Ligand code: FES
């Protein structure tokens with residue numbers, strides 16, 4: 030039976046979908062009964078600590094572990110020698126020559142960033158393992174570090190990876206529309222150099238692994254908090270040269286991720302090697318300093334932008350050269366340098382775009398798919414550019430945005446790169462957000478405030494949160510990459526007592542999948558969410574999975590729910606077949622309600638448990654040809670196509686949620702400090718399954734954006750390559766005092782591409798980076814200050830003010 | 839390794855004891871020795887507040903206290919808050935107001951709120967923000983945490 034038929038036959042009613050029910054996972058989490066990796070204890074377990082490099086770039090001349098080995102309590106030590114025995118280098122997704130890049134779970138021959146693991150110790154206590162690390166002698170030959178993408182491209186720059194022969198690991202030019210014509214027709218060309226800084230996910234729970242190798246069965250069980258472990262499964266299997274049926278991955282409750290926990294496979298392997306060498310289970314819990322140094326950062330990017338514009342603010346085309354500093358290893362890169370392709374023209378409707386994209390390795394910590402991955406950098410760049418277009422033309426930035434937005438009647442809209450924006454009304458969302466901060470009133474008051482020496486400014490921005498990615502986009506990095514599409518698997522069964530159980534291959538860490546799955550399933554079966562049990566956590570032996578499984582890229586409401594709906598319908602169909610036989614009725618005349626299947630409009634019913642009894646124990650009574658049991662699997666596949674490699678276009682994501690943000694800030698000219706006076710968000714993620722959860726994601730991504738815009742930055746010393754923001758003392762994680770109240774309102778533009786009209790939500794693309802930059806620029810517009818960096822802490826603003834004042838004198 | 843010493847204390851109304859080294863942090867003692875893993879560790883440098891507990895009536899970050907210093911102390915952890923299967927009003931309020939997401943910071947937030955409300959049963963929003971300043975949350979943007987604490991104060995004053 031085809032899908033369309035299925036969904037026509039079983040339309041999903043909306044009793045629970047759309048209702049803000051209380052999260053099912055919370056009772057355990059508010060009572061201290063959550064189970065995170067660090068809470069797991071296995072008999073005979075050892076504790077690990079890692080020795081990390083103090084240098085950003087150095088040759089490893091010698092490692093002597095003999096003193097450490099003698100420390101009572103130390104059981105095993107792993108260094109590069111062991112890793113080379115156990116592992117092959119990780120496969121890379123870049124074209125030659127960078128595909129030669131050697132990457133392991135520990136530094137081999139050379140360290141390439143300060144904080145890179147050099148040795149791992151397993152001991153009977155964590156404190157002993159740490160003491161042992163201090164007894165390991167490593168002789169380094171320090172090399173000059175390269176700490177800047179542009180420096181790294183110079184011919185005499187030190188090479189991060191000699192085997193590659195260049196620090197430029199990927200370069201590609203994408204040309205859409207007729208850029209030259211656009212520039213020839215322009216009234217004005219605006220040029221800008223912009224810098225998007227490094228910050229990170231910084232979840233409250235750091236990376237954690239418990240590895241348990243069972244010599245009897247040869248099975249390696251890895252408990253971890255990786256948020257995309259089944260992507261890692263292939264890497265681990267290939268690098269270990271171990272069949273994946275012998276690897277079992279379990280994720281219990283996870284304490285946040287924000288993308289930073291995608292790349293922890295290096296730790297999963299390193300701790301596994303320790304466990305195999307020690308012959309005992311080993312637990313490792315990263316400490317905060319380690320997490321900040323190498324817990325993965327976002328892509329740092331420098332942009333050289335030119336915009337061709339008409340006098341009235343119409344944007345004709347954009348050319349941008351981007352330099353992505355991806356840190357010391359590629360891991361998931363250069364995907365982050367490519368993902369602008371999902372939002373190539375952002376919310377705007379210009380057709381002509383040329384992107385000259387460069388991914389560059391340096392001696393900084395590795396980057397990862399941090400919330401808003403690859404898109405924020407681009408969207409922020411577009412936003413800065415559009416605002417400068419307005420300011421340099423003497424127009425109002427908000428008017429220029431509204432003028433250039435894709436219009437609601439143009440949806441679904443095909444962007445220059447071939448991505449289809451599914452639905453939405455950008456102008457209305459922005460206007461609504463502006464109303465929520467009393468825009469007109471502030472604009473009216475602003476001149477007077479300026480006269481009083483108060484620098485108050487208004488900013489507004491709209492970013493898309495593209496969700497459910499098409500993996501085929503990586504073929505635009507290298508045509509031979511064997512990935513494409515997107516899929517999710519769900520398994521569902523009714524047990525003998527008529528209870529419904531669901532297992533879905535995701536790794537939630539705050540997104541409350543147990544709750545939303547119960548809501549969707551409850552609607553299909555006419556029960557309540559309490560009647561549905563969603564198997565918590567993830568266990569690769571229990572939960573069905575595909576190579577795309579995981580919790581990342583704003584998509585569970587689409588891909589995960591797609592799999593759940595498919596399974597629910599299959600199960601419902603089977604139950605209906607058996608019930609029809611029992612009730613001597615036609616399946617299409619049945620309805621599901623309150624744990625029973627009834628003939629519509631009658632009181633002839635059979636209870637779920639009665640159907641289940643036939644399926645499980647009384648199977649001679651089953652109708653002809655019906656297989657006993659009530660257990661189904663469904664794998665959802667996203668309706669994508671392969672990219673056009675000639676034109677370099679791809680339908681890169683299925684859904685486009687978006688958020689419009691508006692804010693009012695005041696800049697203190699004496700200190701450079703920015704105070705947020707009002708903050709409002711309008712969110713549109715299509716049909717929300719649980720409005721509580723959506724709102725929570727909106728709050729969180731807004732805070733992430735405020736944190737990035739004003740507080741957090743991984744600052745490195747240019748000379749020594751040391752990370753200067755190495756504790757929460759210097760990496761400024763905002764508290765309840767820094768984050769203002771965030772007003773949220775919603776719009777609902779159902780996605781035409783998903784069954785329930787849902788869209789992925791979660792990344793939110795950190796819109797405050799755009800809105801706050803705009804508001805600061807607006808506040809300081811009497812001084813003509815131009816914001817060119819995504820990070821605007823007091824000292825930067827203070828300096829800009831002073832420079833501007835000097836120029837004016 | 840220095841010699842271990844036995845520590846006796848009361849946790850959630852129950853007398854408990856266990857061994858600790860002079861350098862053992864109270865948070866490790868509570869989690870690893872006493873097996874109460876509801877108290878979390880997010881930094882062990884005194885910043886994040888995930889490890890917040892109530893010790894002798896005062897909220898403390900248990901990564902900033904040595905196990906030795908807790909000799910004879912009366913400690914309340916997140917596990918001790920619900921009584922006879924009934925949630926504490928603060929817990930209820932966090933559940934009802936979606937005051938958490940991943941839940942990792944939550945025990946610390948709830949314990950800080952408990953202390954705040956024990957001293958100031960009717961805090962203003964500003965006082966709530968100050969009271970929770972020592973507790974980081976990465977997921978919620980604090981919006982629903984503040985809402986939860988307000989709701990808890992109301993529940994408790996009834
Ligand atoms: S773990 Fe104690 S304050 Fe972070």
Ligand code: FES
Pocket residue numbers: 233284285539937938939940941942943944974975976977978
């Ligand atoms: S709920 Fe995740 S850190 Fe607060």
